[in-house]
Amino acid sequence: MSDTSHEPATTPAEAPPETSPAGVGRFASARRRSLLGALFLMATSAIGPGFITQTATFTQQLGAAFAFGILASILLDLAVQMNVWRMITLTGKRASVLANDALPGSGYVLAVLIVFGGLIFNIGNTAGAGLGLNALFGLDPRIGGAISAVIAIAIFLAKRAGAVVDRVVIVAGVVMIVLTVIIAILSDPPVGDAIRQTVLPDTVDFATITTIVGGTVGGYITYAGAHKLLDSGTAGPEHIAEVNRAAVNGILVTGIMRYVLFLAILGVVASGVVLDVAGNPAADAFSAAAGETGLRIFGAVFWIAAITSVIGSAYTSVSFLPVFSARITGRAADLWTVGFIVVSLVIYLAIGTAPATLLVFVGGVNGLILPIGLTLFMYIGWFRGSLLGSLRYPRWLLVVGTLAAVVTWYMAVNAVGPIFDLLSA
Numbered sequence: 001m002s003d004t005s006h007e008p009a010t011t012p013a014e015a016p017p018e019t020s021p022a023g024v025g026r027f028a029s030a031r032r033r034s035l036l037g038a039l040f041l042m043a044t045s046a047i048g049p050g051f052i053t054q055t056a057t058f059t060q061q062l063g064a065a066f067a068f069g070i071l072a073s074i075l076l077d078l079a080v081q082m083n084v085w086r087m088i089t090l091t092g093k094r095a096s097v098l099a100n101d102a103l104p105g106s107g108y109v110l111a112v113l114i115v116f117g118g119l120i121f122n123i124g125n126t127a128g129a130g131l132g133l134n135a136l137f138g139l140d141p142r143i144g145g146a147i148s149a150v151i152a153i154a155i156f157l158a159k160r161a162g163a164v165v166d167r168v169v170i171v172a173g174v175v176m177i178v179l180t181v182i183i184a185i186l187s188d189p190p191v192g193d194a195i196r197q198t199v200l201p202d203t204v205d206f207a208t209i210t211t212i213v214g215g216t217v218g219g220y221i222t223y224a225g226a227h228k229l230l231d232s233g234t235a236g237p238e239h240i241a242e243v244n245r246a247a248v249n250g251i252l253v254t255g256i257m258r259y260v261l262f263l264a265i266l267g268v269v270a271s272g273v274v275l276d277v278a279g280n281p282a283a284d285a286f287s288a289a290a291g292e293t294g295l296r297i298f299g300a301v302f303w304i305a306a307i308t309s310v311i312g313s314a315y316t317s318v319s320f321l322p323v324f325s326a327r328i329t330g331r332a333a334d335l336w337t338v339g340f341i342v343v344s345l346v347i348y349l350a351i352g353t354a355p356a357t358l359l360v361f362v363g364g365v366n367g368l369i370l371p372i373g374l375t376l377f378m379y380i381g382w383f384r385g386s387l388l389g390s391l392r393y394p395r396w397l398l399v400v401g402t403l404a405a406v407v408t409w410y411m412a413v414n415a416v417g418p419i420f421d422l423l424s425a
Contacts, residue, residue, distance in 0.1 A: 034232030035242060037166030039250040040173040041312050042081070042225030046217060046254045047176070048309030049128020049302055050121070052261060056281035058208050059265045060274070064193045068201035069209045070262050074255040077217045078248075079404035080370070081225070083377055083397055085247040088226040090388050092235035095223045096323035099376045102384040110373055111320040117219035117369045118317030122344035123351070125313055128306035130348075135283050136299025142349055148303070149345040152310045156337045162231060165315065169308050176304045177257055179297050184260045187267025187289040194266060210367040210411040218370035220316040225250060227319040237391045264289065314340045371408040378402050 058066045084095070091098055096114075100107030126145045133144030158164045229235070229243060265285040268275070273288045275281035286298030318337045321328045328336055380387060381398045 033163070033166050033170075034229070034234060035246045036170050037162075038225040038228040038232065038234075039246050039253065040169040041165070041228050041308075041315075042221065042250045043254045043257070044169050044173045044176070044305065044308035045221045045224045045312030045316070046077070047257050047261070047305055048121075048125055048312075049131065049306040050124050050309075051212070051258070052282045052302060052305055053128070053280075054212055055258070055261050056265050056275055056285050057277045058205075058212065059262060059269050059285075060277055060281060062203055062205065062208065063269060064190065064197040064266060065201040065203040066208070066266075067194045067198040067259075067262060068204060069212050070255075070258050071198050072209050073213045073217065073258065074251065076213050076404050076408065077254065078251050079400045080217050080222055080374055081247045081251060082244070083381065083401040084222055084374075085226045085229070085243050086240065086393075086397070087377055087380060087388060088223070089229055089235050089239060089243045090237060090391065092230065094227055094230065094319060094322065095373065095377075096320050098380065098387065099373075100323065101387055102380045103376065106376055107323050110376060111323050113369050113372060114220050114223070114320050115317045118313045119340070119344060119347075121219060122310060122313040122317070122340065123348045125306050125309040126341075126344050126348045129303055129310060131280055131283070132299050132301075132303025132306050134299070135280070135295055136303060144303075145348055146345060148307050148310065149341050152307060152314065152341050153338050155311060156314070156334045156341075161334050165311055169311065172304045172308050173253070176301050177253075177260070179301050180257065180260050180264060183286055183289050183294060183297060184264035184267070186294070187264050187271075187285075189263040189267030190270050191263065193270075194263060206411050206414040210408075210414075213367050213370065213408065213411070218367045220313055222370065222373060223319070224312050224316040227316055231319075237389055240391070310341060310344075314344070367408070368412045371405055371412050374401065374405045374408060378405050 058069065088095060088098065096107035096111040099110050126149055129148030130141030130145030133139045133147065134141045155161060155164050155168060225246070234242065265282065268285040268288040275284040282302065283295060283298050286294040290297065314337045318333055318340055321336060378398065378401050381393055381401065385393055
């Protein structure tokens, strides 16, 4: 992505001296925008159409007990992101490069897995964009998916694609949260039961938790915010406090959004409405909560979630490719990203899998990829600490990350069969 890692925020001819008040102000503004952009890129990627569809599907199946799955996803998200963001920004190296330095060849394997998972996810994101425009304007989902892909391509073809992405994901994320809060209020969920089952669930389903974790922190999503920070020039131990705040704030934003969305759908399910999990269950929930207006709000929320996830998936997946060729940077990376979106669109238009089923399945696939990358990073933290510089790495963070790795491996092994069964359901 052509951002501040490839060119200065302003050219020397047009920028005031960095030490002048105007120069310092512009630098501070750009820094805040890049941090918010990384935060919201991670957050909007974690709350994509797959997560929305998964939430509707699993809330219909598990009711208030699904609150435990939301909590599990937030806790695992915290353990994963705090470690990954910290290691990547400390070293100033992308995940695949850092993995290769620690264990030669592993970075290539990680890159292949992330690009493969990101491509599958982006097919689902494109499908989600089509569903969103179908609910919003009545467009054929395939036409809606094509229009959305063209919009995403236009963003990456912009002269300063990085700055455009920052602004788009920030505004889109705020709008998505506000609209979902409205539906949550209207659906009047059983909040007390949800809170109880957040910590004492009646049912625990490993396939469900693996799928929801994969849809919110699995695959490319783990690295989206960290790689965006590198592209904005936020790297090195001097930025570690900023990085920690951005990671924690991003997780708080996604956590609140996940729970609000769950409550919005739970209110509908608890009232006795049966969602069509084979069709578009989230649309059913929003419609039941607010009628025709609810359907339009769903369309807007779903499309925003999808288009921002298309951006995040394509950008992050391509950010792993420089490990194979150093020439895939700057404007070349933007063009590769455009190609990635085009390939995703073509595959989506060619396949016959129902969009809702596909959106649940892709989260599961990324949930299977998650423990591999996390294990590599834990290996770096425990045994290759010299790669992380002279700053002492917090042992408690490594312990938490290792526990998360063990949990994600356990869930992945137990969920392989049920996840792939989704395609034949």
